[in-house]
Amino acid sequence: MDTRPYMQDRAAEEFFSRLERGSFQTTRCLACGETHYPPRIVCPACLGEDMEWVDLPREGTLVAFTQQSDAIRCRRPDVLGLVELEGIGNVITRIDAPFEELRIGIQVAFATWTSPDGVALHQFRPLE
Amino acid sequence: MREAYIAGVAMTDIGWHEEDPHDMGARVCAAALRDAGLTPSRVEGLISTPHGYMTGARKMITQRMAGYLGMECGLMLEIDSGGNSSSVAVHIARDRIRQGGINSCLVFAAQRETPPKEIRGDVVGHFHLIKDANSLYDSYQAAYGVISPLPFYAMAIQRYMHLYGITPEDIARVAVLLREHALKHPQAAYKEPLTLGEVLESKILTPPIHRHESSEMHDGAAALVVVSGELVKDEGRAVRIAAIREAHDATSFIPYRGEISRFPCVGRAARGALDESGYSIADVDVAEVYGAFAGMEPMMYEELGFFAPGEAPAAIEEGRTTHGGEVLINPSGGRLSLGHPAYVTPLLEFVEVVRQLRGEAGERQRLGASVGLVHTEQGFINGSIVAILDRLKGQDAGAR
Numbered sequence: 001m002d003t004r005p006y007m008q009d010r011a012a013e014e015f016f017s018r019l020e021r022g023s024f025q026t027t028r029c030l031a032c033g034e035t036h037y038p039p040r041i042v043c044p045a046c047l048g049e050d051m052e053w054v055d056l057p058r059e060g061t062l063v064a065f066t067q068q069s070d071a072i073r074c075r076r077p078d079v080l081g082l083v084e085l086e087g088i089g090n091v092i093t094r095i096d097a098p099f100e101e102l103r104i105g106i107q108v109a110f111a112t113w114t115s116p117d118g119v120a121l122h123q124f125r126p127l128e
Numbered sequence: 129m130r131e132a133y134i135a136g137v138a139m140t141d142i143g144w145h146e147e148d149p150h151d152m153g154a155r156v157c158a159a160a161l162r163d164a165g166l167t168p169s170r171v172e173g174l175i176s177t178p179h180g181y182m183t184g185a186r187k188m189i190t191q192r193m194a195g196y197l198g199m200e201c202g203l204m205l206e207i208d209s210g211g212n213s214s215s216v217a218v219h220i221a222r223d224r225i226r227q228g229g230i231n232s233c234l235v236f237a238a239q240r241e242t243p244p245k246e247i248r249g250d251v252v253g254h255f256h257l258i259k260d261a262n263s264l265y266d267s268y269q270a271a272y273g274v275i276s277p278l279p280f281y282a283m284a285i286q287r288y289m290h291l292y293g294i295t296p297e298d299i300a301r302v303a304v305l306l307r308e309h310a311l312k313h314p315q316a317a318y319k320e321p322l323t324l325g326e327v328l329e330s331k332i333l334t335p336p337i338h339r340h341e342s343s344e345m346h347d348g349a350a351a352l353v354v355v356s357g358e359l360v361k362d363e364g365r366a367v368r369i370a371a372i373r374e375a376h377d378a379t380s381f382i383p384y385r386g387e388i389s390r391f392p393c394v395g396r397a398a399r400g401a402l403d404e405s406g407y408s409i410a411d412v413d414v415a416e417v418y419g420a421f422a423g424m425e426p427m428m429y430e431e432l433g434f435f436a437p438g439e440a441p442a443a444i445e446e447g448r449t450t451h452g453g454e455v456l457i458n459p460s461g462g463r464l465s466l467g468h469p470a471y472v473t474p475l476l477e478f479v480e481v482v483r484q485l486r487g488e489a490g491e492r493q494r495l496g497a498s499v500g501l502v503h504t505e506q507g508f509i510n511g512s513i514v515a516i517l518d519r520l521k522g523q524d525a526g527a528r
Contacts, residue, residue: 001255005262005270012267037384038268064283064388069333072262072273080272080279082388089385092269099335104290121271 003072003117011039014053020120024058024110026088027051037088058110060085060124065095065102073115083108083124094123102126132222133366134517136164136353137479142317142467145240145347149179152349153193153238160351165361166232171353173203173224173233175217177471180241181264182257182345193236202230210506211418212374213237214350215474215513221354222369231356238349239469265381278342280382280508282334285423287389289336292438294426296336300327302422302444303340303464309450310461312492317346317467327422341422346467350475352482367482367500370407370518373400376511383510394431394503397514402433405516407499409433412516414456414484414494415501416477420463424509429457432503432514456494459484474504478515485519 007013011027015038018025027039031048037056042049065081074080079095079102094113095102108124115121138159140152153176161168176190190206193199203224209216214237221233247254261275274280288294304324310316322340330339360366375396382388402409409432417432419425426440434455435443443449449457460466460480463473481500483489500517 001252003255005267005273006259008263008267008270016267016271038266064287066279066282066286066334066336068273068279070275070278072258072275074272080274082283082382090383090388092272092382094272104287119271 004119005072009041011041015039016120018053019112019122022112024056024122025053026056028054035088037085037091056088057085059127060091060108062095062102062104062106062108062124063090064104065099067099073117073119081124094121096123096125129226130228131357132225132354132369133357133360134352134369134478134482135355135360135366136160136162136166137351137482138163139315139350139476139479140348141315142346142348142469142476144243147240149238149240149349150189150192150196152240152347153189153236153351154196156238156349156351157193157197157234157236160234160236160353164353164355166353166355166359168197168199170359171199171232171234172201172230173221174199174201175203175205175207175221175233175235177206177213177217177237178208180239180471182242182247182261183240184257199234203233211470211473212504212506212511212513213471213474215478215502215504215515216374218352218354218369218474218478218515219372219374219513222372225354225356232359233354234351235354235475236349236351237472237475239471240347241345241469244345269381277381277508278334278337280388281421281424282337284389284427285421286336287387288423288427291389294438294441296328297324298426298441298445299336299341299423300324300338301441302425303327305444305450306422306425306458306462306465309459309492310465312459312490313461313466316461316465318461318465337421337423341464343420343463343468346469348467348469348472348476350472350479352475352478365486367485367517367519370516371401371404372513372515373397373404374511374513375400376506379510381508381510389427391427391431391509391512394428394505394509394512394514395433397512398432398503401514401516405518407516411499412455412501413497413499414459414481415503416460416462416480417457418463418473418477418504420468422464425458425462428503432501451492451494456484456497459489459492459494474502474513477502477504481517485517
C-alpha cells in the first residue's frame with residue numbers, strides 16, 4: 001500500500017526534492033523578480049516561465065495550529081500548523097512540539113522531518 | 129430581461145441510504161415536476177452533479193436521467209464545482225431562462241457516499257478512495273496527509289475565537305440551536321435533542337472542533353424546477369429568483385496569504401446579490417447558510433452582513449437568529465442537524481427557503497416570510513454563491 005502523496009505538479013516535485021537535500025526554497029521569476037509561494041513554473045505576475053530557486057526565511061510566526069484525527073500521516077499527537085514567513089505568506093507545516101505548549105503568535109524555526117512512511121517534509125519548532 | 133421562478137421542489141429524507149443515487153434522483157425529479165405541475169416532456173434543460181466524493185466515478189449521470197424520464201433537452205450539464213455544484217446549476221438554469229434560450233430547467237443532485245464505517249473496516253481495500261480524497265488538496269497540503277478540510281476549518285475557528293474572545297460555549301451553542309431547529313423538520317437526519325453539555329463533552333476531532341460541532345457526510349437527493357413566467361402554473365406557490373451572484377477568491381483550500389478566518393468571497397457574493405435584487409440584508413426574513421461546522425456559522429453570518437465581525441455569537445445567544453428573532457437562519461437545522469450530503473446541500477437550502485416563502489414549512493414556518501437568502505460555498509469557503517428569493521408580486525401572506 002503506497003501511502004506517499006501524489007505529486008500534482010512539477011514545481012512541487014522540485015520543492016520536495018530540494019527539501020530532501022535540506023534546502024527550503026521557492027521560485028523567483030527571472031523576468032520580473034516576483035517571489036512566489038508556493039513555487040510556480042509560470043509567474044502569476046508577468047506570465048514569464050524562467051525561474052530561479054531562492055531560499056525561504058527559516059523563522060516565522062505561528063498563526064494557527066491543530067491536530068488531525070483522520071489523516072494519512074501527521075495524525076494526533078502530531079501538530080499541523082500554519083506559519084507566516086515575513087514577505088512570503090502562510091506555510092502549512094508540521095509543528096514539532098506538544099499541542100498544549102503552543103500559543104498563537106510564538107516564533108518558530110524551520111527543520112526537516114521524515115515521516116514514518118518515508119516522506120521528506122518540513123516542520124517548524126518553537127524558538128527557545 | 130424576463131424573470132425565472134422556482135416552481136417545484138422536492139427532497140428525500142436525509143440520512144444514510146441503501147438506495148442507488150440514480151433511483152433517489154429519479155424520485156426527487158418526479159416529485160419536483162409534480163409539484164410544478166409539469167411533465168418530463170416540458171423539461172428543456174437538465175443539470176446535475178456527481179453522486180459523491182468517495183464513490184468512485186460514475187459518469188454521464190445527467191444523460192442517464194434524461195433517457196430514464198424521457199426528457200428531450202436543449203441544455204444538459206453535469207457540474208462539479210465542489211460544494212457549490214448544485215447552486216452553480218441553479219445559477220446557470222436561471223441565466224439561460226432569463227436569456228430566453230429555454231423555458232424550464234430541472235436541477236437535481238443525488239448523493240450516496242461510501243459509508244465511513246465501510247472504509248474504516250477495510251482501509252487497504254478502500255485506499256484508492258482515501259488517496260483520491262487526499263489529492264483534493266494541493267501538493268503542499270496533501271503532503272501532510274490531509275484527507276478532509278477539517279484541519280483548515282479548525283485553524284480558522286481557532287483564530288476567530290482568538291481574535292474576538294469567542295468561547296467554546298459560544299460555538300457549542302450553535303450546534304444546540306441547529307438541533308432545536310432540526311427537531312421541527314420531519315426529514316432531518318437527527319431526531320434527538322442535543323444539550324450544551326453533550327456538545328462540549330463530545331470527542332474533540334480536530335481541536336477546537338468537537339464531534340457534535342462537525343457535520344457528518346449524509347446521503348440524500350433533491351430537485352428544483354426552474355421556469356420562466358409562462359410555465360408558472362400556480363402563482364401562489366412560485367418563488368422568484370430575484371438575484372444570484374457567484375464570487376470566488378484566488379485560493380484553493382488554505383490561503384497562502386492573508387487572514388485565514390476571513391472569507392471575502394462571501395461578502396462579495398452577498399453584496400452583489402442584494403444590490404441586484406434591490407433588497408438590503410435587513411429585508412431578509414429567512415436564510416439558509418452553508419456552515420458545515422458550528423464554529424463557521426457565526427463567521428458566515430458576519431461575512432454575509434447580518435452582524436459585524438465578532439458579534440454573531442452574542443446575537444445567536446440572544447435569539448436573534450431563531451424563531452421570533454430578526455432573521456431566521458438555518459430553520460432546516462443546517463448542515464449540522466438537517467444533514468449534509470454535500471453535492472445536494474445547496475438544493476436542500478433552496479428547498480427550505482422556497483417552502484418558507486410559500487408558507488409550507490409547517491412547525492418551523494417563519495410567519496409572513498417574503499424575502500429569503502441562500503448561501504453556498506466551495507472548498508474552504510474559497511468561493512460562494514448567494515441567491516435572493518422572493519414571492520411573486522401580489523401574493524399575500526396567506527397561511528403565513
